[in-house]
Amino acid sequence: MNLREIRTSRKLKVQEVSDYLCCLPSVYSRYENGKREPSLALLVAMSKYYNVSTNYLITGEEFQKR
Numbered sequence: 001m002n003l004r005e006i007r008t009s010r011k012l013k014v015q016e017v018s019d020y021l022c023c024l025p026s027v028y029s030r031y032e033n034g035k036r037e038p039s040l041a042l043l044v045a046m047s048k049y050y051n052v053s054t055n056y057l058i059t060g061e062e063f064q065k066r
Helices: 003-009 014-021 025-033 040-050 054-059
Strands: none
Touching: 003 025, 003 040, 014 025, 014 040, 040 054
């Protein structure tokens, strides 16, 4: 999961994202650095905020229908 890449491509600050997610900026930074794993509820909130699928957040790839 490359949260930093997604955030910076949208020109967002850590503070803006952490405010939306109702967490401290230091906590969100740990998600970006891979030092902490977000809960399922937080993954869903991130996917809504960034307008990407949860699959994209986890794997870096969009889900492909077969």
